[in-house]
Amino acid sequence: MQVVNNLDIGGAQEVVRTLSAYLIERGSPTVVCTLRDGPLRSEIEAMGITVEVLPGRSHSFLSLPLFLKEIVGIRKGLIRLIQKYQIDVVQTHLLRSLDFLVASLKVSYPNLLIFWTVHNYLFELRADQLPGQRWLLKPKRFIYNALYRMVANRINGFIAVSDEVEQAIQQTIRVDQRRIVTICNGVDVRRYQRKVDRMAIRASLGLEAEDQVMILVGTLKEQKGHSYLIQAAAPLIAQNNKLHILFPGDGPLRDSLRQQVQQLGLEKHIHFLGSRKDIPDLLAASDYFVLPSLWEGLAMALIEAMASGLPVLATCVSGSQHVVVPGETGLLVPPGDTDQLRQAMAEMLANPERAKKMGQAGRTRAEAIFGAGKQADEHLALYQKEWRKIVREE
Numbered sequence: 559m560q561v562v563n564n565l566d567i568g569g570a571q572e573v574v575r576t577l578s579a580y581l582i583e584r585g586s587p588t589v590v591c592t593l594r595d596g597p598l599r600s601e602i603e604a605m606g607i608t609v610e611v612l613p614g615r616s617h618s619f620l621s622l623p624l625f626l627k628e629i630v631g632i633r634k635g636l637i638r639l640i641q642k643y644q645i646d647v648v649q650t651h652l653l654r655s656l657d658f659l660v661a662s663l664k665v666s667y668p669n670l671l672i673f674w675t676v677h678n679y680l681f682e683l684r685a686d687q688l689p690g691q692r693w694l695l696k697p698k699r700f701i702y703n704a705l706y707r708m709v710a711n712r713i714n715g716f717i718a719v720s721d722e723v724e725q726a727i728q729q730t731i732r733v734d735q736r737r738i739v740t741i742c743n744g745v746d747v748r749r750y751q752r753k754v755d756r757m758a759i760r761a762s763l764g765l766e767a768e769d770q771v772m773i774l775v776g777t778l779k780e781q782k783g784h785s786y787l788i789q790a791a792a793p794l795i796a797q798n799n800k801l802h803i804l805f806p807g808d809g810p811l812r813d814s815l816r817q818q819v820q821q822l823g824l825e826k827h828i829h830f831l832g833s834r835k836d837i838p839d840l841l842a843a844s845d846y847f848v849l850p851s852l853w854e855g856l857a858m859a860l861i862e863a864m865a866s867g868l869p870v871l872a873t874c875v876s877g878s879q880h881v882v883v884p885g886e887t888g889l890l891v892p893p894g895d896t897d898q899l900r901q902a903m904a905e906m907l908a909n910p911e912r913a914k915k916m917g918q919a920g921r922t923r924a925e926a927i928f929g930a931g932k933q934a935d936e937h938l939a940l941y942q943k944e945w946r947k948i949v950r951e952e
Contacts, residue, residue, distance in 0.1 A: 559589045559645045561636075561660060563652040565596030565609070567807070567833055568777060569743075569858035570651045570677045572598075573719075576746050578607050580934035586941075589643050593632070593656070597833060610639055615656070633659055637666060647671040647941050649717070655702065661709045671944050672713040678855040679726050679876035706731040714944045717937075719743050720856040722876035739940055742880070743856045744933030747925050750838050750865040759843035763829065769800050770907060773844040773868075775837055775859040776851075778809030783850035783873065783893070785811075788818050788828060790850075790900035795827045798907065803848075806831040806840055841866040846906055846913065851875055852893045861928045864888075864920035869913040871902050881928070887920035 560574045575598060578588040590607055592599070593614030603609050612635040615628050639645065640663070648670060650660050657674050664670060710716070710731065716738045718724035724740045727733060757767055765771060772791075776782035784805065795801050805815075805828065812830070819828045834840065841847070847863035849872040856877035863870050864881070870888035872878040882888045889906065891898040906913045 559591050559639060559643065559648050561591045561593075561648060561650045561653065563592070563614070563654075563656075564594035565590075565592045565598040565602070566594075567597055567835070569855075570675075571596070572745075572858045572862075573675075573677070573743050574651055575602050575605070575607070576744065576930045577934060577937065578602070579605050579746070580744075580930045581937065582607065584934055584938060586938060587643075589639065589645070591636070591639055593653075597835065601835065608643075612636070612639075629659060632656065633662065636660065636663060640667060640670070645670070646945070647673070649673045649675055649937075651675045651677065658705055658709055661713050664712055669948050671941060671948075673715055673717050673940075674713060675717045675719070676723050676727055676855070677719050678853070679720075679722050680853050703731050707733065710734075710737055715739055715940075717741055717940070718855075720877040720880055722880075723855045726876070741933060741936045741940070742928060743858050743861060744928050744930040745858060745861045745865050745924065746930045747865045750841060750862055751867075751921075752838070754839050754842045756843050759839050763804070763831075763843070765802055765843070766800075769802050770798070770846075771802050771804065771844045772846045772848050772903070773804040773806070773840060773863075774848050774850070775806055775841070775862070776849065776857075777807050778805070778811045778815055780811065781852055781854075783852055784815050785818060786850045786894060786896050786899060787848055788815065788822065788824065790896045790903060791828065792822045792824060794900065794903055794907070795824060799827075801827060801907070803828045804831060804840060804844065805829065806834040806837060808833045837862065838866065841868060844868060845910075846871065846903075847888075848903070849873065849878070850891075850893070850899055851878070854878060856880065861924055864917075864924040865928075867917045867921040869906060869916040870920060871899075871906060873899075883919075883923065885916075887916050887923055 560578055562574045578590055581588045590602055591610045593612055595611050599609050612632055650657055710733045716727055718738055718740045721740055724738050727738055791803055847868040847870045849860050851873050854875050854877045860881050872882055873893040874890040875893050882890055884890050889902045891902050
């Protein structure tokens with residue numbers, strides 16, 4: 559059972575969908591459990607994957623009686639699903655404090671395998687995760703880290719999505735390295751290599767065949783660095799009115815980013831597309847992929863872009879350094895450096911043939927190293943290894 563906080567469109571949710579599908583293909587029945595419904599549910603169910611929605615949390619521990627009532631309800635719901643589907647393995651994604659609730663299932667089911675998946679290099683609780691309770695950041699961060707250290711030995715291990723994430727886990731909570739396994743994210747390359755009508759997709763977006771189209775796929779939040787891309791693009795667009803940038807996605811910075819675009823007079827060139835389910839089509843209609851993130855774990859969108867055959871321009875942060883081979887599959891620049899981002903964008907635009915070759919090399923690399931089949935095989939090997947330990951102990 560893959561347990562994820564929500565089924566909104568995002569990288570971790572895409573990992574859950576793809577991993578579940580490939581585990582099922584390999585004869586390992588898999589259920590997706592979420593604590594908040596979302597747009598990906600219909601797509602996951604269309605793939606033949608069972609989705610269960612449990613009522614999530616709506617109260618913090620400051621409302622202790624209501625908080626405890628919800629926690630007990632979630633735990634009962636998880637137990638019901640374990641019994642209903644005869645679950646052997648529970649793997650969590652983006653749960654934070656509810657990771658500890660899942661770990662408590664070991665009390666009722668000692669042989670249940672439990673893995674916590676960490677998707678982000680910034681493992682510690684961040685200020686943006688407590689928008690209305692910033693004053694709680696330091697005490698909650700201390701409590702979380704202490705609980706992770708205390709409970710880590712009671713679960714079967716952490717799954718880190720990149721080497722850098724593994725290092726962050728060790729540095730933050732000082733857990734035994736032997737309890738962390740790195741399994742890189744994988745993508746279903748088949749979704750990004752099917753034939754589509756590129757010109758029809760462009761026309762639906764108001765774009766012409768000769769336009770140069772860059773795309774940034776990501777939630778509109780600080781982490782993804784949209785504002786740096788807007789700032790870097792402004793002088794390039796002034797010189798080249800065929801340059802367009804697509805922003806599929808939604809998020810807390812939507813209004814402020816739109817305002818930035820308006821202030822710079824870029825409304826006709828930077829397109830906010832909202833939440834979209836047709837990302838493979840949008841990638842196929844684009845020429846370049848840009849990801850100016852300030853931090854990452856291992857960005858699924860970056861691998862998806864490479865699988866689509868796009869040259870990629872990313873910041874040199876966790877995960878990106880592992881995915882992108884500078885000068886071969888794309889370019890890397892320092893995070894938060896608008897000038898170098900602009901220069902790299904200009905370099906790609908000025909050398910379309912070189913960019914095309916980088917895109918082709920990126921597709922080959924994505925297929926060989928970041929395929930979803932490889933990811934599923936590594937997960938199954940981990941599950942089986944831990945299960946054999948239980949059998950030996952009995």
